[in-house]
Amino acid sequence: MEELLEAYVRYLTAERNLSSYTLRNYRSDLCDFGRYLDAEEGLGPLEVDRQSFRRYLARLHEAGIASASVGRKVSTVHAFYRFLVREGTLERDPLMGVSSPRRERRLPLILDRSQLTAIIEAADSDTPQGLRDRAILELMYAAGLRLAEAVGLDVGGVDLREQLARVRGKGNKERIVVIGRPAVQALQRYLRAGRPKLAREGEAALFVNRDGGRLSGRSVQKIVRKFALLAGLDQRVFPHLFRHSFATHMLDGGAELRVVQELLGHASASTTQIYTHVTEEQQRRVYTQAFYNQVRLKARQPEGQTSRQENDAHTADQRS
Numbered sequence: 001m002e003e004l005l006e007a008y009v010r011y012l013t014a015e016r017n018l019s020s021y022t023l024r025n026y027r028s029d030l031c032d033f034g035r036y037l038d039a040e041e042g043l044g045p046l047e048v049d050r051q052s053f054r055r056y057l058a059r060l061h062e063a064g065i066a067s068a069s070v071g072r073k074v075s076t077v078h079a080f081y082r083f084l085v086r087e088g089t090l091e092r093d094p095l096m097g098v099s100s101p102r103r104e105r106r107l108p109l110i111l112d113r114s115q116l117t118a119i120i121e122a123a124d125s126d127t128p129q130g131l132r133d134r135a136i137l138e139l140m141y142a143a144g145l146r147l148a149e150a151v152g153l154d155v156g157g158v159d160l161r162e163q164l165a166r167v168r169g170k171g172n173k174e175r176i177v178v179i180g181r182p183a184v185q186a187l188q189r190y191l192r193a194g195r196p197k198l199a200r201e202g203e204a205a206l207f208v209n210r211d212g213g214r215l216s217g218r219s220v221q222k223i224v225r226k227f228a229l230l231a232g233l234d235q236r237v238f239p240h241l242f243r244h245s246f247a248t249h250m251l252d253g254g255a256e257l258r259v260v261q262e263l264l265g266h267a268s269a270s271t272t273q274i275y276t277h278v279t280e281e282q283q284r285r286v287y288t289q290a291f292y293n294q295v296r297l298k299a300r301q302p303e304g305q306t307s308r309q310e311n312d313a314h315t316a317d318q319r320s
Contacts, residue, residue: 001034001045008083017172021148029076046090053077053095074098110245111237116141118231119224120182129210131194133223135186136207136215140239142183143167144246144264147217147239153206155191160184169265177263247275 009027012018018026033056037043040059041052060070077095084090111119120141123134140150149167157166163179179187199205200212207215220239228237243264250260261272 001031001038004045004080004084004089005030005034007087008080011083019148019170019172022170025072026076026080029073030080033073033077046084049094050096050098053098057098109241110248111241112245113249115231115233116242116245119227119233119237122227122230123223126193128194128197131186131190132198132207132215133227135183135190135194136220136223137227137242138183138186139165139179140242141246142180143177144243144250145177146170146243147220150239151205151207151215151217151220154204155195155206156204158187158206160187160191167265173265175262175265244275247272251275 005027008030009023012023012026034045036056036059037045037048037052041048041055043052057070057074060073078093078098081090081093081095085093120134120137123130123137125131125133136150139145140147143165145167146169149169152168153165158179159165160179163181163184165177165179166174167177168174195206195208198210198212199208203212203214205214207220209215209219217239224237224239224242247260247264250263251257257269257272260275261269264272266272
């Protein structure tokens with residue numbers, strides 16, 4: 001298994017240009033599958049069949065592995081065996097016809113505008129770290145960045161005059177994102193009075209730590225959590241919520257799905273489509289709440305008395 005896996009990783013590195021994080025996940029999934037085959041089935045990777053693979057999936061289900069994680073493992077193993085067929089190691093894919101478990105659709109969590117404002121404004125310090133933290137929070141929401149994209153930004157990748165930034169997303173794909181005015185202003189303050197006091201000479205990273213090197217993703221997670229708590233939010237808040245919220249608020253504001261897809265760097269519009277379901281769910285909640293408020297208002301009125309809203313509606317009908 002190890003020899004086949006190393007060949008596959010070399011292929012992925014050369015041909016697919018995947019990130020080290022993605023490669024690590026692929027390696028982990030395939031090693032897990034190889035250990036199962038050896039320990040439970042007594043098989044090598046070239047001896048697997050659909051029945052043994054289905055038993056592996058059943059074992060994952062019994063272990064309580066989330067369906068999304070199982071789906072990822074299935075996809076990884078399928079891709080591995082397609083590679084073996086392409087390279088001539090196998091004549092055919094022994095797992096053809098075994099599909100991933102159906103994933104339950106879960107709408108992404110989002111923060112409303114007041115919550116986001118509270119988190120961002122909690123970072124109001126004029127210290128170098130405070131200016132950096134404010135700039136990070138403003139930028140992640142303004143551009144809908146992934147965590148890795150935010151920490152991977154270099155100073156040369158940001159054009160504040162044009163309000164644009166050049167980021168590298170999944171698969172090392174580059175895209176241009178638009179930065180709003182609040183984020184531009186926060187970045188200007190940070191670059192003027194914060195970063196020069198933090199960055200060591202020759203450092204290219206936009207966001208740097210106290211030692212002058214590139215800020216880590218774990219540090220940004222701590223920053224987000226810190227200011228969420230200061231803003232009085234007791235729910236679990238993490239950086240990707242800024243991205244979910246950006247997409248949902250853009251669609252709420254009337255942005256076209258295709259535009260949001262491009263800004264987020266999604267390869268397929270179907271990935272972005274999930275945010276339309278979030279906005280629809282919000283609209284249903286608002287409508288339902290308004291309906292029940294009206295019902296309660298009518299219940300409190302004496303018989304024969306009409307509400308102000310009904311009178312206004314009657315007046316509007318007469319005018320029309």
